[in-house]
Amino acid sequence: MNPKSLSHNREALEQSTHPRIARYHASRFPAGVEVLDGTAGMGVDAIAFAERGSVVAVENDPVKFEFTRQNVPGKALLANITEYLAEHSPEYLWLDPGRRTDQGRRITKLSEYQPSPLELRESLQNARLSGVKCSPITSDEELESIGRRVEFVSYDRECREAVCWNGRSEIEEGFFAVLLTETEEHVLPRRELEEFVDFPSEYLVEADPAAIRAHCLGNFGLPGIGDSNGYLSSWEKVESPWLRNYKVHHVGSADIKRTRAVLREKGFRVFEVKQKGANLEPTKVMRELKTDGDPVSLIAYRVGKSVKFILASAA
Numbered sequence: 001m002n003p004k005s006l007s008h009n010r011e012a013l014e015q016s017t018h019p020r021i022a023r024y025h026a027s028r029f030p031a032g033v034e035v036l037d038g039t040a041g042m043g044v045d046a047i048a049f050a051e052r053g054s055v056v057a058v059e060n061d062p063v064k065f066e067f068t069r070q071n072v073p074g075k076a077l078l079a080n081i082t083e084y085l086a087e088h089s090p091e092y093l094w095l096d097p098g099r100r101t102d103q104g105r106r107i108t109k110l111s112e113y114q115p116s117p118l119e120l121r122e123s124l125q126n127a128r129l130s131g132v133k134c135s136p137i138t139s140d141e142e143l144e145s146i147g148r149r150v151e152f153v154s155y156d157r158e159c160r161e162a163v164c165w166n167g168r169s170e171i172e173e174g175f176f177a178v179l180l181t182e183t184e185e186h187v188l189p190r191r192e193l194e195e196f197v198d199f200p201s202e203y204l205v206e207a208d209p210a211a212i213r214a215h216c217l218g219n220f221g222l223p224g225i226g227d228s229n230g231y232l233s234s235w236e237k238v239e240s241p242w243l244r245n246y247k248v249h250h251v252g253s254a255d256i257k258r259t260r261a262v263l264r265e266k267g268f269r270v271f272e273v274k275q276k277g278a279n280l281e282p283t284k285v286m287r288e289l290k291t292d293g294d295p296v297s298l299i300a301y302r303v304g305k306s307v308k309f310i311l312a313s314a315a
């Protein structure tokens with residue numbers, strides 16, 4: 001399904017869930033059940049629920065409701081979900097609250113989401129299963145306050161959302177990272193890193209952003225590098241949908257002159273600057289390191305107060 005082929009305006013399209021992720025949301029509910037989508041918008045999630053069972057789609061904005069009505073193959077109601085839930089007790093409930101102010105600023109606090117899931121806690125807990133799509137920037141404490149199971153969802157190498165699952169059903173509780181490809185689904189439980197090194201060995205391994213956000217880096221059996229929170233060290237290339245390998249050519253301090261000399265000596269040119277916690281201005285660093293040669297990545301990270309530079313190639 002291409003959301004652009006549905007009835008929409010720009011705002012509704014920008015707020016809509018990616019169809020692959022909507023399919024994942026629907027797959028978490030038992031097949032054949034009716035899901036109440038309390039914030040339907042243009043209806044990408046609601047269409048996925050309808051494809052798996054059936055849906056009742058609620059939307060309170062009259063303009064967006066027109067899109068809901070036209071796009072969703074199910075019952076559509078123009079109503080405020082907070083008022084609706086005061087009188088109804090759905091068994092399966094989905095919320096994807098608005099998370100932008102009228103000025104376009106991103107909202108991260110649950111109390112400012114529209115509607116706020118904090119006000120709907122009772123319905124979320126009383127349902128057989130409920131899911132709330134949240135911003136991955138919302139704090140761990142807030143997410144845990146509305147979800148017994150919190151999933152950070154990665155698609156196309158981006159941590160797109162945190163989904164808080166709740167309700168009376170038995171669910172495996174805790175934080176998880178979920179990586180979706182067109183046809184596959186990979187899940188990791190929370191496991192913190194316990195071992196660290198200051199520098200990488202043969203390979204620097206970059207973890208998926210959802211694995212980082214869900215505190216899952218301890219699952220790979222590799223030590224973390226410095227304070228990077230996301231770069232790991234390995235003697236060998238590691239095959240995993242969660243990881244990207246970089247062959248390390250040089251490790252040193254963040255010394256521009258010295259790094260330029262190494263680039264010249266090895267016949268390399270920096271084509272990208274990647275960093276975690278190093279606070280560099282990539283264009284400035286690239287300008288200062290201008291050399292000719294084969295393309296390599298400059299990867300910067302911090303160990304305590306000092307910044308380190310690595311020259312590496314994707315492997």
Ligand SMILES: C[S@@+](CC[C@H](N)C(=O)[O-])C[C@H]1O[C@@H](n2cnc3c(N)ncnc32)[C@H](O)[C@@H]1O
Nearest residue numbers: 016017039041043044045060080081096114115
């Ligand atoms: C992020 S969008 C939902 C997008 C939708 N999941 C999709 O995939 O197309 C949130 C929607 O919730 C609606 N909304 C906000 N507060 C609401 C409320 N109290 N009751 C019902 N709908 C509400 C907004 O108008 C907006 O269309």
